[in-house]
Each structure stands twice: as structure tokens, then as C-alpha cells.
Amino acid sequence: MLKVMALAGAMLAGLGTASAVAQQAAPPPRHDEFYWLGEINKASAVINTQEGLLDPALAPRIAAGLDAVLKAGDAPNGRRPTLVITFEPLLIEAAGVEATLLHAGRSSQDMLSTMRAAIMRDEALRLAESLRKVTATLARLARVHQDTVVPNYTNGVAAQPNSLGHAFLGHVAGLERDADRLQQFYARLDRSPMGTAVLNGTSWPLDRERMAHYLGFPALVDNAYDAAQISAAEMPVEAGAVATSIALHCGAFVQDVMGQYGEARPWILLQEGGGNTYVSSAMPQKRNPGLLNDTRAEASRVVSLGVGRVIEEHNIPPGMADAKSVADNAAVLGGATRMLDLWDRALNALVISPDRAREALNSDWTASEEVADALMRKYRLPFRVGHHFASEMVDYARARDIRPSDFPYADARRIYGDTLRDMKLPAGELPLTEAEFRAALDPAAIVRDRATSGGPQPAEMARMLGEADARVAAEGAWIAARRGRIDASLASLDADFGRMLPPPH
Template identity: 40%
Template sequence: MKKTFFLVAVAATLCCGSAFAQRRAAATFNDEFYWLNEFNKASTVMVVEQGIVSKELGARIADGVSKVIADGAKPGARRPGDYLQYEPLLLAYAGPDATRMHSGRSRQDIIPTNRRVMLRERTLALMEAMTAARQKLLETAGKHQKTIVPGYTNGVQAQPTTYGHYLLGFSSAYARQGERLRQAYARLNQNPLGVAVYGTSSFPINRVRLAELLGFDGNVENGYDAAQLSIMDVPVELDSVAALSALTTGSLVADVHTQYHQTTPWLLIQEGSETHGSSIMPQKRNPTVLNNLRLSSSLVVGDAQLSVIVAHNVTPGMPDSKRDHSHRALEDAIAMFGHLQRFFENLVVNAPAALAEVNKEYSTTTELADVLQREADIPFRVGHHFASELVTFGRSAGIGPSEISFADAKIVWSEAAKKYNAPAAFPLTEKRFRDSLSAEGMVAASRGLGGPQPAEVARMLESEKKKLAADVEWLQAQRGRLEQAQSKLDQAFGALAGAKR
């Protein structure tokens, strides 16, 4: 029976005193005791194969390790993750000769190995949570490829786009974090075990075999790096990838949360399990999932900074970086992506309200300037100046772009044209003028790579789906390799343990 470490729900408190449960990752992770036993199993197999101990003694050691594992599975049993606390348990079953299994090892290489395998579990769980959330994101983007929404820069409405185009931007960012996670995993999944303190030993330790049995893709070659240096930068790299994902998530959350400041928001969380009411204000439908998502993304950023601070400014060989603080960013990132998945599952997009928001503003006037240049050979700066003056006129009159009369537009043009000695006659027909101020027309007119036009959004959607599929395939491949390594270890160790009987 395998003892596991569970991430449990923790309580968080909102302003005004209302509490809600912040759901943490539903994943289960093996504890240090479990992994120490796996290292002991691999080491026992290796020292027998290398002739460091006899097969007879190896069988006795394997039997002792098996009994310690069985004892640890009992309710309330001790499960020490520190080898110095573990060894007496083994001695009780196999005697002092069992310590020969520890040949060529030290806690100095055991602990970094432990950190790597525990981070390995969390890294793969993070990729799983990330891909699940990205799947929901892409489903939402697919439904809203043509849904016109306002876009913002400097907190001000800038240009219309589609919600599908907007979400595919976030998908691209998350795909980049997925790529970084794969790259970081390649550096993580390297074996430090067998270098002892850092100078290896006079025993013929087969580190390649240890790496194979424990599912590592290779070895951290230099012993000093393996035991003393890589434990600083490898966890920080992983936590930094988690933090980058949190920055992307925080940006998405901020955009949605501003909708709740409006009386007619076009983005809302479906009322139900991901919203909660107020103890005093009947109208409140607080966005629980958004609050959880924002909090978890902030925790990830804080966790990642903690990893940097702990690793900073310490001499090599100090234990600061060898503790488990680096797990937190990945665990909170797993929770964050769980919240993100539920966010997309409960998101309601009010397309008419979004379009009305666009039509109330002047965010299509960039296209007006573009049309003047493209179709009337008016220099862009001249067209831009006219468009800006038209905005000033409309806002001063308290009207939207569709309410400006064509006669007034021609007057504004004639005044604006004087600054650049441009022709006084307005060069567009009324129909072309109206069409150029249409949000739908502006989006459809886009021609550039990566733009919001329907054909390009459809192309990017398929591209993002392929990126997601590649990440899912990668995840399955890594877990498959680990399962194969586990099978090899269990078979080799089982053969030793069975030899005693």
C-alpha cells in the first residue's frame, strides 16, 4: 500500500468577513518515505549487480526494505523521509550488513534526488492541469470566433476584436509556458544519486543503472553540481515557469474582474457553484472562482519568489535549497489551473452587450484613417488627425460614432484638412464612411497574420489545438516512461526479495 501526500482544501477569507473554501489541487503525491524506499530498492539492485554485496546479502536487504515498506503502510506508522531516521528500521530486520546498500551514497545526494522526483510528480501534474484548462479555453474560443468584443490598452478601449481572437492570445501564452515546462522537465529529470557527498566514492557505483531504475533520462554528470549546485537552480526554474503562468492568468482575471464594476457587464460567471452571495446585500453574486483564481495566481508568484530568496546568497553545501519550499509554487499552480478550468466551464459571454460596448465608443476610428489612406490616397497622419477631431466632436456632443451625421463629418473633415493643406472635399461616400466605423467591418477587413478576421482566427484555433495535443502526447510519453522504469525496478527488486524465500 502506498502512502500519499494529499493537497487538502484550505480556508480563505474575503473582505467583509465572508469565507469561502479555496479548492486546492486534487492530485496525490508520494511522500519522502515512499521515495526513500524507491531509492533503497534501486540501490540494493545496483550494489548486487555491481558485486558490491553478494546476492545472498542483497536478498536479505531486499527483504528488510520490503518489511519496512509494509510497516510504513500501517495506520499511524512512522514514515521517516530522512535516511538517518530510516536506517534503524532497516537494521531491526536485516542487521548492520544492510547498511552496505548505502555504499557510495550520502544524504547529500539522497536529498537532491528526493527533491527531483517529488518535483517531477508535481511538474507532470501541473502539465496535466494546464492542458485541461487550455482545452476548456480553446472550447470557449471556438464558440466565440466571431463574437465582437472591445479590446483595451492603457485601460482604455482601443480597438474591437473577437473574443475568440483574444482567448487565442492567452492560449498562445499558455502554450509557451507548456514549452518552457517541457524544457525545464528535461533538466529536472536527471539523476544526482550515487555521487555521495559530491566526490563520488571508491565503490563501482553504476549511476546509469540507478537513473534507469528510477526513471531519470540521464545523470547530472558532475558530482559537485549534482549534490550541491543543481538543487538551487533547477527548482527555481520550475517555479519561475509556474510564476510566468500565474502572470498570464492574473492578466486574464483582471480583465474579467473589471466587468463586475459595470452595471451591464458582458462577461459574468454563471450563478451557481462558482459564485456566492452576501450575508447582507441581496443583489450580490460574488465571483468565487475569479477570487480563487486571482488568489492562487498571487500565491504562485509569491511562492516562486520564496524559492529565489531561499536559494540566494548561500555558500555551496548549505541545506537552504534542499528543503521542500520549492514544491509550493507547483502545487499552487496546479490549483490555479483547476480554478481556470472551472472559470471557463462557468463563463457566460453576453455578445450583444459586448457589441453595444464597442458601438458606444470610437475604437473603430483607426480603420477610418486606414480607409482614407488605402482608398482615397490620404496620408495616414492626415486621416488620423481627422479621425481624432471627429472623436472630439462626437464626445463633446455626447453622441456615439453611428449618431454623427454625414454633414457634420464633412464639416469636421474640412476643418481638419486645413492643418495639412489637404483637399477640403471629404473623399468618402456616406456608405463607405459608415462602413469604416463598423466594428464588424473593421474586424473583417483585417488582413495581417494573427489578426481577428474569421479565417485567421480559425487557422490559429487549429494551430493551438495542435500545440495542446503535442503537450498531451508529451505528458503521456513521460508517464509511460516512468511506468516502464517502475516496472523494471519492481521486477529487479522483487527477484532479489524473492530469492530469500
């Protein structure tokens, strides 16, 4: 049966390949602290020379020394210091003590704050791309499964029939809010602290705007005290909050699917093999969902790391370095990226059996609310009366193991009469005809006939699918624009710095 389900899942997945989804952007490079210290020094050399803060006669020698340090660091096993105070000795060694003229108006405070923001910025763009990819996959699956009717659950109990595609679009909506949060965080992060020195600026007339442009920042952290003392400590906390929000959405989805593994006849599973599942070492019938376990575990780590950003920043004076660690902050955003990549693998490995979903729906009473709704909508019966009637009918059926599709219409009429007596209402016949009664218990008809905006009916599904595709494309364009600006800025810096270097001998 699982092989049949796998084949059906593969056929259904193929239907979604024509869906318009933004092309996956190339991942941004992972530049380390050494790289960004080099870029800051290159920008200082270019700007300060052209602004008259650095003697043009000394500039070529200093530039050549800096270039040598950077090339040596790029060589195998090259030294790549991560702090200003460990980078500078290499520069002095290569260009002489005059190289410290680059340090005019600078401090480790603004340089390290800028470096950390740049690294976090790259990790945020990687996270944005993985988030876009998962959203695109869910939107594609929603299109494939818009007519697949399945049970949905509340309080862990089968509650109502729904379109599986509609449920997937619910997860898409949550991830779109995560994308909003990530983009808003990125806008606050994408500001240059350089030129603010320690906390109140400097007497040197530094061109902060030009420095920001060379490093790919579109704006400045305006207040010099804010730059290294407040904002630089606040950004890791916000990064943790964004990553935690995404992890909560991921964990909820994984747990929803995991619940099926406790069922005798699940309707949604992972395709076996390929690293998705593994056979129990003791029980030959078990296929453990290893990929789901790994995804959930990564989500839990992200939540732990994200909350840790708050704990480290709590109750410390402004500017302290507790929550500023590059490694820790990269672990939060990088962990969220890995989690999303695992989630995308799991989504692409899902095997859905519409037949088993219908079997689950027809063996339970998830459609019973529609009986009460139909009585109120068509015959103006107070909802609580209809609800009581449907509840009594479910109790009667479950006590006798009667499926909804097999429930005798005569028994429904009798229970309706008993309900009217119980609620002290005048006697009367069940107003629903047998055809109306059967239709009210048909899960597919319930889904098809929903009338509210945002529901699973075909017209609303078409609208929401179109909007989801448009949003995925917009997210791709947003990522490409930010990555493109950074790349263009760094290319401009490389070109201008290259012109400073003395001609080769």
C-alpha cells in the same frame, strides 16, 4: 437578463464540444520522501548484488528487511521517515546492521537530491496536465467565440473591436510559451544525481546509468559537484520562475474579466451559483465573483512562493539546503496546479453576451482608428491627418452624446474640411462615401477585414485554431510519454526487486 445570458452561454459552449482536444491524462501519483528513499534502496539492492558489490548470500535477508520496512510504512499510521538518517534505523531494525552495506558509495547528499528531483518531477507533470487542460479550454472557447465581436482594452480603456476568440487565442499563445518553459525546466530536472555521493563521487564502481533507469530518469547530472551542490539548489529557483510566469498570465486574465464587474451592463460574467458567485451579506443586488477572487488569490500566492525560491537561494554557499525543502517546492508547483484548476473552472463558468458586447462597441468609438486607416489605405491621406480628423469627430460626438452608428455624415464632411484647414492642407471633400464611412465604423467589418497574419479574420482564425488544437494534443502526448517512462521504470524495479526476496514460508 442574467438567466438569458446563462442560457446563451451554455448554447454557445455546446458548439465547441466537437473540437479535437487531447484526452486528459491520469494525474501522476503523489509519492513522498519515504517512497523514494525506498525505491533508491531497492535499486541499490538489485544493482549492487548483480554488480558484485553486495554479497548475494546476504541480499535476500536485506531485501526482506527493506520490504518489511516499506510495507510497515504503507500501513495505516505507519512510520514514514523523510531523511536517510531516520530511514536507516528502521532498516537496521528489520534486517540487521548488515543492511547498511546498501550504503556503499552513497551519501545523504545524492540520495536526498534524487528524492527531491523525483518529487518535483511528479509535481511538474501534474502542473503540465493542468496547464494543458486550461489551454484546451481556452482553445475550445476561442473556436466557439471566433465570430463574437467585443471591445478589447489597452491602458484600461476600450481600444478596438476584436474577435473574443482571437483574444482567447492570445492567452493560448502565452500559455504555450509557459508550456515550453515547463518542458525545458523538466528536461533539466529529469536527471539523476544518484551515485555522485557528497560532491566528488566515490571509489565504489557504481552503475549510475542503471540506477537512473530504475528511477525513471533518462539521463544523469554529469558533474558530481554539480549534482548536489549546484543543480539541486538551482532547480527550485527555476521551478519558481516557471510557476510565476503561469501565475502572471492567470492573474492578467482574471483582472480583465474582473473589470467587467464594475460596469453597469457587463458583457462577460460568471454564471451565478455553483460556487462561482455569492450574494453580498448586505447589498442584495451584488453578486460577488468569488471564484475569480479565489483564482487571483491563488495566483498571488504562487508569485509570492516563486519569488521566495530566489530569496532563499540568494547569497548562500553551494549546497546549502535553504531552498531545497520538499514541502516548499511542492507548494510552488502544487499551488500553480491548484490555480490552473480554479482558472479552468472559471473559464467553463463564463457567460458571454454578444448583444451587450455590441452595445458597448456601438456606444463608444473603438472603431475610430479604422476611419484613419481607410483614408490612408484607399485614398493615400497621411495617417496623422486621418487620425486628427477621427479624433476631432470623436470629441464632437462625445460632447453631444452621439453614437458612432448615428453620427451624421454631413458633420463628418464638415469636420474633415476643418481638419484640412487646421493642418494647412488644400481644401477638399471627404473622400469616403457615406457607405465607406459607415463600413469603417462597423466593428464586425473591421474584425472580418483584417489582412495581417495573426489577425482575427476567418482564415487566420482557422489556421491558429488548428495549430492550438495540435499543440494541446502534443502537450498531452509529451506528458503521457514522460509519465509512461517513469511508470515502466518503477515497474521494472519492482519486478527485479521482487525476485530478490526469499520465497514466502
